[in-house]
Amino acid sequence: xxxxxxxxxxxxxxxxxxxxVKVTGEAVYAYExxxxxPLYLHPVQSTIARGRIxxxxxxxxxAVEGVVAVLTHENAPRLAADDDKELxxxxxxxxxxxGQFIGVVVAESLEIARxxxxxxxxxxxxxxxxxxxxxxxxxxxxPDVVNAGKETDTDSGDVDEALAHAPVVIDHTYTTPxxxxxxxxxxxxxxxxxxxxxxxxxxxxxxQGVYVVRRKLAPVLGLEPExxxxxxxxxxxxxxxxxxxxxxxxxxxxxxxxxxxxxxxLAVTRQQMFAVVGYRxxxxxxxxxxxxxxxxxxxxxxxxxxxxxxxxxxxxxSTTVSxxxxxxxxxxxxxxxxxxxxxxPFWMRAPGVFPGMYAAEVAxxxxxxxxxxxPIELRVRNEPGTDPETGKPFSSRRLVECLREGARLFGWExxxxxxxxxxxxxxxxxxxxxxxxxxxxxxxxxxxxIRYGSDGCYQVCIxxxxxxxxxxxxxxQIAADALEVPAKVIRxxxxxxxxxxxxxxxxxxxxxxxxxxxxxxARAFRDRHGPRPEPGxxxxxxxxxxxxxxxxxxxxFGAQFAEVRVSxxxxxxxxxxxxxxxxxxRVINARTARSQLIGGMTMGLSAALYEQSVVDPRxxxxxxxxxxxxxxxANADVQDVDAVWLDEVDPFAGPMGARGIGExxxxxxxxxxVNAVHHATGVRVRDLPVTPDKLVGRTGPDxxxxx
Ligand code: MOS
Numbered sequence: 001x002x003x004x005x006x007x008x009x010x011x012x013x014x015x016x017x018x019x020x021v022k023v024t025g026e027a028v029y030a031y032e033x034x035x036x037x038p039l040y041l042h043p044v045q046s047t048i049a050r051g052r053i054x055x056x057x058x059x060x061x062x063a064v065e066g067v068v069a070v071l072t073h074e075n076a077p078r079l080a081a082d083d084d085k086e087l088x089x090x091x092x093x094x095x096x097x098x099g100q101f102i103g104v105v106v107a108e109s110l111e112i113a114r115x116x117x118x119x120x121x122x123x124x125x126x127x128x129x130x131x132x133x134x135x136x137x138x139x140x141x142x143p144d145v146v147n148a149g150k151e152t153d154t155d156s157g158d159v160d161e162a163l164a165h166a167p168v169v170i171d172h173t174y175t176t177p178x179x180x181x182x183x184x185x186x187x188x189x190x191x192x193x194x195x196x197x198x199x200x201x202x203x204x205x206x207x208q209g210v211y212v213v214r215r216k217l218a219p220v221l222g223l224e225p226e227x228x229x230x231x232x233x234x235x236x237x238x239x240x241x242x243x244x245x246x247x248x249x250x251x252x253x254x255x256x257x258x259x260x261x262x263x264x265x266l267a268v269t270r271q272q273m274f275a276v277v278g279y280r281x282x283x284x285x286x287x288x289x290x291x292x293x294x295x296x297x298x299x300x301x302x303x304x305x306x307x308x309x310x311x312x313x314x315x316x317x318s319t320t321v322s323x324x325x326x327x328x329x330x331x332x333x334x335x336x337x338x339x340x341x342x343x344x345p346f347w348m349r350a351p352g353v354f355p356g357m358y359a360a361e362v363a364x365x366x367x368x369x370x371x372x373x374x375p376i377e378l379r380v381r382n383e384p385g386t387d388p389e390t391g392k393p394f395s396s397r398r399l400v401e402c403l404r405e406g407a408r409l410f411g412w413e414x415x416x417x418x419x420x421x422x423x424x425x426x427x428x429x430x431x432x433x434x435x436x437x438x439x440x441x442x443x444x445x446x447x448x449x450i451r452y453g454s455d456g457c458y459q460v461c462i463x464x465x466x467x468x469x470x471x472x473x474x475x476x477q478i479a480a481d482a483l484e485v486p487a488k489v490i491r492x493x494x495x496x497x498x499x500x501x502x503x504x505x506x507x508x509x510x511x512x513x514x515x516x517x518x519x520x521x522a523r524a525f526r527d528r529h530g531p532r533p534e535p536g537x538x539x540x541x542x543x544x545x546x547x548x549x550x551x552x553x554x555x556x557f558g559a560q561f562a563e564v565r566v567s568x569x570x571x572x573x574x575x576x577x578x579x580x581x582x583x584x585x586r587v588i589n590a591r592t593a594r595s596q597l598i599g600g601m602t603m604g605l606s607a608a609l610y611e612q613s614v615v616d617p618r619x620x621x622x623x624x625x626x627x628x629x630x631x632x633x634a635n636a637d638v639q640d641v642d643a644v645w646l647d648e649v650d651p652f653a654g655p656m657g658a659r660g661i662g663e664x665x666x667x668x669x670x671x672x673x674v675n676a677v678h679h680a681t682g683v684r685v686r687d688l689p690v691t692p693d694k695l696v697g698r699t700g701p702d703x704x705x706x707x
Contacts (some may be wrong), residue, residue, distance in 0.1 A: 003544075005519060005655045009477040009487045013591035017492075018234065018472040027234045030206040031188040035263035038190065039068055041100035041255055042113035043266075044103035044120050045275065046095040049129035049620030050341045053093040053102060053122060061116035066108040069258055070120065073102070077257045078614055079250070080222030085311035086344050086694040087220045089247045090254060095124065096311045097343045098620040099275025104251045104266075106259060129341040132619045133307040135284045140305060140336040146317040147351055148441075148507065152324055154389075156249035157330030159288070162299035166290025171368045172449070174287060174359035175687045177612035179280040180273065180622070181348050182632060183467075185236025187277050188267040189249055191256035199695065200227040201253060202577040207232045208242045209504035210463050210497045216245050221253055233495040235467040239603075240347025243279045243506045246500065248276060274625035278346025279613060281306040281316050285359040290328075295371040295378045297328035302360060308337045312344040317352030321437060322360050326553065327384035330522025341620060347506060349603060350663035353438055354670075361434035361671035362686065365678065374417065375433050376403045387553035395552040395652035398583040399435055402559035402646065406433070406581040409644070420682025420699075427565040427574075428699055436668030438578070438658035440650075442549070443503035448544050450483070450525045454535035457489045458548065460521075463502040464514040469662060470592025471511060472544060477588055478515040479655060483523030484531075500540065508556075508660030511588060512653065516543040519655040552652050556659045558582040560601070560668040564676040571695030573677055578669065580643040585650035585659035593661050597643035600665020605641070606633035608670035609689050 021027040029032075046053075058070035076090035087103050103120060107113035115171050142152050157249035163169055190204040201223065207213050210230035218225040235242065252266045268276060283306050290299030308314050319333040348354075368375040380400050386393050402560040407413065415431050416422065422429040449464040460479040466472045472492060480487040493499055503513050521541030529537040563577040580601050587593045613622045622631040643665065649657035670688060681699040 002656050003483050003655065004649060004651055007481060009480040010586065010588050010656065012477065014473050014477060014487065014589055016470060017476060017591065018466065021317060028619055029185055029234050029236060030190065031265060031267050032205045033190055033192055033204040035192065038263040038265050038682040039106050039108065039259055041109070041252060041266040042105050042111040042253055042634070043272065044117050045272065046098055046100045046102050048095055048124050048126050049098040049131060051095050051127040052125040053095065054125055055123040056103065057121040059104055060119040064112060064116045064119065066103060066112040067116045068108065069106040071106065071254060071258065076254050077221050083218040084216065084220065086247055086249045087245065089250050097309060097341055099272070099343065101247050101251055101276065104255055106255050106264060130419035131340050131342050131615055132617050133282050133284065133305065133338050133340065135305050137338050140338055143315040143335065143337055145312055146315040146320070146335050147409055148317055150317050150320050152436060153334040155332050159299045159301045159330045162258060162330035163288055163290040163301070166298050167293050168291045168365050168367065168370050170289040170370060172287060172363060172366065172686055174282045174285045174362060176355040176358060178282045178615065178686060179348060179607060179611045180613050180630065181239040181241035181278065182273065182627065183237025183239060183241065186268050186273055187242060187246065187248055188261050189252050190265045191252035192263045193256040193261060194509065195261060199223065201256065202229045202231070203249070204231050205249065206235050206242055206466050208235065208467055208506055209239045210465070210495060211501050212243065212504050213245045213249065214497050214671070215252065219251060220250060230497045231495065232465060235465060235703045238467040239349045240351065240506060241653040243347050243504050246277045254538040265279045270627060271625045274613065274622040275343055280348035280351070281345040283316065283318050283355045285318060287353065287363040288358050289363055289367050291367055291371065293371060295367065295373045295381050297326055297382050298382040299330045300328040301332040301680065302327065302356070303334045305336050307340050307345065308340060308345040309342050310339045314345045315347065316355065318356040321353055321356040323389040324380040324387050324553065325360065325437060327388050349666050350438065350598065353663065353667050357436065357667045358670045358688065360563045361668055362674050365432065365675040366684065376407055376412065379403060379435055389531055390553050392553045394549060395554045396583065396648065396650050397557060398646055399557040401561070402557055402581040402583055406559040406561050406579055409581070410579050412561070413516070416646050419679050423568060426568050429458060429565045430676045431561065431563045432672045432675030432679055434560050434668040434671035434675060436560055436664050438556045438660070438664040438667055439509055440507035440556060440653055441507040442494050442516070442654060443509045443513040446502050446513050446569060447500035447540060448517040449500050449538060449540045450521045451538040452529070452533040452535060457491045458483055459491045459493065460518060461493045461499040462514050462517060463497055463499040464510065465505040466494060467505050467702060469505065469510070470589055470594060474588040474592055475514060475518065476509055477524065479518050482519040483525070507661040508664065512656060512658045512660050513543065515656050516654045517541065520544050545690035546654055549652050554653055554659060556582065556584045556664050557694065558664050558668060560672040562672040562676040564673060564680055566680045566695060566699055568699045573609055573690055573701060575639065575673060577640045578605065580665060582643065582645045582664060583648060584645055584661045584664065585648060585653045586657040587645055588656065588658055594643055596642045596661050597665040601641050601669045602633055602638050602642060604669020605638060605673065607688060608673040625627035
């Protein structure tokens with residue numbers, strides 16, 4: 001086990017160090033970087049979902065005063081590698097999904113660029129397209145692996161046989177819709193081409209990982225990675241959608257090449273984001289649970305159907321949680337994909353874990369009812385002794401404590417088990433619970449540099465990202481404790497490929513991975529320079545070896561509770577209270593951690609009740625492609641959301657003992673709400689989101705029997 005860091009700064013609710021520059025507007029985001037004499041871009045998007053461009057008539061656009069260039073597949077610079085087809089823009093006449101970037105106008109102002117883009121006339125050979133995910137498709141296929149490199153299918157024992165003989169069987173299909181990430185800051189970048197010395201690029205980008213952008217764009221642009229500098233000090237949210245470069249980055253780089261060194265600026269519009277920056281695939285999940293009358297699982301099967309695009313494969317790992325969550329002798333999990341004429345899906349907070357735990361934890365609620373058991377007691381009875389997936393012991397598995405502590409804080413014992421019986425003033429009231437989990441990931445490839453200055457401060461450099469999560473603050477606290485100095489003498493530098501290499505802010509791995517590298521650098525610094533370094537002293541370091549982590553299964557856990565009321569007349573659902581109790585290893589900053597957890601829970605509430613991207617199959621686009629029609633939970637929708645955590649340090653989880661907190665808050669929240677809606681109404685909604693049409697006319701003790 002690596003030596004665990006003593007906490008002095010860690011754990012404190014230190015205020016965000018970047019808070020002042022953010023609230024005063026001084027924090028510089030990608031699009032606002034001061035550059036000289038910039039040009040502005042506005043993309044042209046395809047208006048068909050599949051086919052070929054036959055005519056691209058840019059003459060009217062080019063005639064507009066202030067238009068510098070219109071790039072199309074006919075005149076754009078050539079790209080070098082087409083391994084990632086999403087990034088292969090303006091290279092041929094093919095259209096693979098509606099909204100694909102097929103051109104870009106470069107102009108002296110944003111208004112001119114946008115106006116001119118409207119004047120472009122495109123004609124197509126329109127080919128039949130297919131954008132509908134259905135379970136009965138005959139072209140579903142098994143990908144080689146699913147996201148995060150996990151196995152597509154797993155089998156242990158004979159689950160069908162076990163289900164055939166189980167005294168209690170739950171067998172239902174649950175669906176989750178397509179959802180789109182909507183960070184407050186849309187995707188944006190500024191690209192500057194420097195023709196000197198064989199050419200190089202500077203990219204100010206809104207990204208979850210500057211090195212990821214460099215690594216992915218270098219082969220596409222045919223440049224050595226070192227010739228691309230990516231800068232990203234402040235990011236207004238990402239949720240996964242900024243975890244990789246997208247087509248707009250390539251458009252900006254192409255445009256930068258043709259304008260003689262002037263900077264080009266591109267901000268993806270909110271509506272464009274619904275086509276070009278990834279999204280959460282819809283899922284169709286069948287969950288089968290076989291149990292004894294005492295609720296103990298004997299069989300567990302979880303099969304997911306999802307979509308991907310024909311050009312790039314992305315396979316959401318929706319059933320992997322069922323491999324490690326509960327013990328059952330016979331288990332089966334699978335993933336099947338339909339490749340459609342749609343944009344490539346990508347990460348959205350807790351990919352796989354979020355939809356998978358939604359289905360699995362609603363199914364557990366159904367099993368509890370079928371067995372006449374309290375849903376907490378059912379989960380307690382199914383606690384595995386070791387990780388069912390690997391057979392290893394868990395580094396720490398305190399799910400039962402989370403459930404029991406949550407029950408105590410939430411007042412669970414007051415709950416009447418009978419569903420659909422509490423009607424007050426026209427509102428049906430109920431409570432629900434669900435478990436949460438998220439794997440601890442530690443990304444390899446992190447390095448940090450520490451330098452001592454004549455001002456008595458330590459400069460700590462690593463190309464980490466702060467996407468609103470609190471990295472500026474929490475990584476400063478880690479550095480302070482690693483160097484055994486107060487946080488106020490740490491000068492952190494992040495968000496630039498001129499700094500030592502760092503991995504993406506994703507998979508809830510960022511702070512623990514970067515922090516471990518900072519600890520490695522601090523140890524190297526102290527070994528070399530001692531406690532009283534000379535100004536100019538420096539050292540680099542990386543993540544300390546941690547062989548003990550190989551011997552255990554590292555996962556975070558949580559318990560989510562929700563209280564809802566449902567209008568018996570309209571089916572409207574209001575979430576009155578949510579509580580999450582989490583076991584996540586060490587919490588580095590109590591303030592930003594709570595913000596992450598309640599933010600995740602709020603996003604879960606939003607997914608439970610509101611969020612869904614509706615595709616018009618005739619045209620292949622998302623019709624609710626703006627914040628007026630794609631409803632995200634707003635203040636009035638969110639009442640009392642609270643998160644607490646068990647006080648702990650996971651000694652297997654690296655030098656800080658932290659397992660990561662970015663995603664677990666969204667996991668389990670929708671299941672808790674759906675289970676509470678059932679408790680309130682007696683109606684089981686299995687298809688997210690729980691919109692009023694799924695409840696109206698079916699709620700209330702009388703109508704329920706009639707329904
Ligand atoms: Mo997060 S979806 O792992 O960037």
